[in-house]
Amino acid sequence: MLAYHFTEMPYPFLPEDAEQRYGSLRIILPNKHFDPKIGHELYNRYLDEHEYAEELGLEIMLNEHHQTATCIDAICNISAAALIRRTQRAKILLLGNPLPHRENPLRVAEEVAMLDVISGGRIISGFVRGVGSEIHPANTNPAQNRERFEEAHDLIIKAWTTHEVFHWEGKHFHFRYANPWPRPYQQPHPPIWITGSTPDNVPWVADHQYTFATFLTPWDVARRLFDIYRARSRERGFPEPGPDKFAYLALCYTGETDARAQDEAKKLLWYLQRTRPPGFFQPHGYQPAAALARALSDTAKYTRSWEKLQADGVVLCGSPDTMIRRVREMHERLGVGHFLMMNQAGFMTAEETRRSMELFAREVYPAIRGLGEPQCADR
Amino acid sequence: MSVTWQETHRIIDDVKLFCREAGDGPPLLVLHGVDGGEGVLPFHDGLAERFRVLAPSLPGFGRSELPGWMDSVDDLAYFLLDLLEGLGGETDVLGIGFGGWAAAEMAVRSQERLRRLVLADAVGIKVSGRESADIADTLVLHHDEAARLAWHDPAAAAGMRWPGAPGLGEAELAGVLHGLQTVSLLGWKPFMHNPKLLRRLRRIAIPTLILWGESDRVASPDYGRAFHRAIPGSRFQLIPRAGHYPHRERPDAFVRAVTTFLEERA
Numbered sequence: 001m002l003a004y005h006f007t008e009m010p011y012p013f014l015p016e017d018a019e020q021r022y023g024s025l026r027i028i029l030p031n032k033h034f035d036p037k038i039g040h041e042l043y044n045r046y047l048d049e050h051e052y053a054e055e056l057g058l059e060i061m062l063n064e065h066h067q068t069a070t071c072i073d074a075i076c077n078i079s080a081a082a083l084i085r086r087t088q089r090a091k092i093l094l095l096g097n098p099l100p101h102r103e104n105p106l107r108v109a110e111e112v113a114m115l116d117v118i119s120g121g122r123i124i125s126g127f128v129r130g131v132g133s134e135i136h137p138a139n140t141n142p143a144q145n146r147e148r149f150e151e152a153h154d155l156i157i158k159a160w161t162t163h164e165v166f167h168w169e170g171k172h173f174h175f176r177y178a179n180p181w182p183r184p185y186q187q188p189h190p191p192i193w194i195t196g197s198t199p200d201n202v203p204w205v206a207d208h209q210y211t212f213a214t215f216l217t218p219w220d221v222a223r224r225l226f227d228i229y230r231a232r233s234r235e236r237g238f239p240e241p242g243p244d245k246f247a248y249l250a251l252c253y254t255g256e257t258d259a260r261a262q263d264e265a266k267k268l269l270w271y272l273q274r275t276r277p278p279g280f281f282q283p284h285g286y287q288p289a290a291a292l293a294r295a296l297s298d299t300a301k302y303t304r305s306w307e308k309l310q311a312d313g314v315v316l317c318g319s320p321d322t323m324i325r326r327v328r329e330m331h332e333r334l335g336v337g338h339f340l341m342m343n344q345a346g347f348m349t350a351e352e353t354r355r356s357m358e359l360f361a362r363e364v365y366p367a368i369r370g371l372g373e374p375q376c377a378d379r
Numbered sequence: 380m381s382v383t384w385q386e387t388h389r390i391i392d393d394v395k396l397f398c399r400e401a402g403d404g405p406p407l408l409v410l411h412g413v414d415g416g417e418g419v420l421p422f423h424d425g426l427a428e429r430f431r432v433l434a435p436s437l438p439g440f441g442r443s444e445l446p447g448w449m450d451s452v453d454d455l456a457y458f459l460l461d462l463l464e465g466l467g468g469e470t471d472v473l474g475i476g477f478g479g480w481a482a483a484e485m486a487v488r489s490q491e492r493l494r495r496l497v498l499a500d501a502v503g504i505k506v507s508g509r510e511s512a513d514i515a516d517t518l519v520l521h522h523d524e525a526a527r528l529a530w531h532d533p534a535a536a537a538g539m540r541w542p543g544a545p546g547l548g549e550a551e552l553a554g555v556l557h558g559l560q561t562v563s564l565l566g567w568k569p570f571m572h573n574p575k576l577l578r579r580l581r582r583i584a585i586p587t588l589i590l591w592g593e594s595d596r597v598a599s600p601d602y603g604r605a606f607h608r609a610i611p612g613s614r615f616q617l618i619p620r621a622g623h624y625p626h627r628e629r630p631d632a633f634v635r636a637v638t639t640f641l642e643e644r645a
Contacts, residue, residue, distance in 0.1 A: 136519075139568055140567075140568075141563065141567040141568060142567065143450075143560055143563045143567070144450070277521075278543075279520055280519055283563065284518055284556060284562065285559075285560040285561075285567075288560075289553045289560050290553045292553075292556050293552040293553035296552065297549045297552070
């Protein structure tokens with residue numbers, strides 16, 4: 001099993017009433033509340049933590065969101081570029097580039113290929129639809145989000161695998177002389193990962209045999225999604241998908257003792273406690289009407305108790321022994337080979353984050369590393 | 380006087396269009412806005428006393444299907460022209476809000492089958508500069524916020540079916556969301572307008588009434604006057620004590636204004 005360090009790079013230093021005053025920390029929180037000097041410190045702190053992850057033997061995961069204080073990593077390809085020249089070994093997982101929101105998918109093909117070539121093949125290229133709250137910052141049509149995703153994906157793969165100039169006149173994208181330079185270091189292209197939290201796109205991911213990642217999804221739901229992937233793979237005659245095809249992201253904290261971990265990990269809740277006004281988080285057309293009606297009628301997702309979050313596997317925290325037990329349980333229940341660790345959120349300090357990462361790397365990782373496929377375990 | 384409505388399915392361009400039809404008199408096509416697509420409202424009944432009313436649920440609203448090829452108001456306008464073609468003769472067209480946009484797009488394309496046109500609190504044109512919105516973004520709003528903007532008297536909006544409306548069950552909500560999803564698809568960008576439409580309005584040569592709720596804060600009466608200025612010979616009329624949905628808020632005054640105009644021009 002491979003473990004990845006991740007933070008959304010939050011900017012939590014806001015007026016106390018900011019969320020109440022503006023309704024959300026996303027989209028409509030004016031950027032006058034962003035102090036570039038604090039931003040400078042935060043970016044460098046978070047990037048340092050990623051470099052430290054490599055020192056500790058962990059892999060690196062980056063993502064992006066737009067117009068939000070919850071995540072100032074606005075362009076994951078830029079943070080990846082900042083890290084590539086300062087790291088030598090770690091995989092850099094971009095999870096990911098929001099394809100429907102890019103006007104020119106060939107730019108994505110170029111950016112990711114460039115990162116892959118500079119890093120000598122350390123890139124994992126995640127493609128995402130972007131969560132609902134990404135719709136307004138990009139102002140792309142929510143009802144066409146999935147078709148834009150699929151067409152952009154097809155175009156990028158074509159660009160990475162067709163080593164000749166080609167023509168593209170699709171519904172959303174048009175090129176008469178498509179021929180991006182460079183092409184990726186890893187041939188034919190870097191591993192591709194796709195995210196999801198509902199069954200909608202799982203068959204598509206399985207059809208392409210990409211790695212499917214799910215974030216903060218209760219384990220029983222995650223298991224159902226992974227099983228849909230497995231069933232579809234069998235249906236299509238693919239080999240039984242191994243742990244390499246599955247990734248799970250949890251909020252993680254390793255402490256000296258269970259009691260201390262339980263206490264200190266609560267800082268991670270900042271991420272889950274944010275308000276999510278439906279108009280901005282679930283724009284009309286982003287998901288089918290029936291699914292949205294269900295989601296609007298069920299607001300329990302972000303109001304689960306601390307105990308429930310842990311029982312669901314969304315939060316994993318504890319002493320090193322507890323963490324070993326929990327990660328083994330996760331592996332047994334979900335069959336994942338990639339463990340995405342959101343080790344930082346909200347006001348969790350650099351010291352706290354590093355201490356938790358160290359404890360995990362020193363005392364937990366060696367015991368769980370052998371879980372999953374050999375190609376995952378001994379790289 | 381009670382009106383008996385028939386529920387019909389018409390096939391237009393291989394698309395099954397769910398319609399409600401009632402009344403006798405000259406044919407009148409009623410195109411709903413983002414607020415409707417299901418159900419008969421009092422203003423429908425009022426109109427059916429004087430006209431043969433055809434009130435479809437637009438494709439992607441209510442029980443009408445949305446064909447895969449339809450992803451713009453341009454597509455919708457041609458589709459509705461095909462509907463009129465199928466009816467034969469000439470039809471009066473009343474378009475409300477989003478339906479008013481569709482009606483205007485029909486009229487600039489062809490008036491061959493259109494007799495007269497009424498645009499009520501319509502959207503579809505761009506009037507102000509690039510740093511201001513002519514049309515309020517109600518799509519992100521909760522029922523109460525939307526009501527404050529869209530109604531002269533927000534308290535009267537309690538029964539309006541909108542996300543967050545009190546007492547709206549999951550199945551009914553899904554129906555509302557189905558329509559709003561179609562609004563997103565057809566009107567997301569540019570938001571609720573076609574930058575070309577304002578200039579094209581001068582092509583409209585049939586008698587046209589621009590009818591507007593005096594308290595409309597979704598698209599202001601001044602925005603309505605821009606339609607009026609752009610359509611030669613059109614008439615502009617305000618409905619007092621009504622917002623963006625005068626057909627709901629002041630059905631009697633609304634019906635009176637529409638019938639007076641259409642009968643005067645008979």
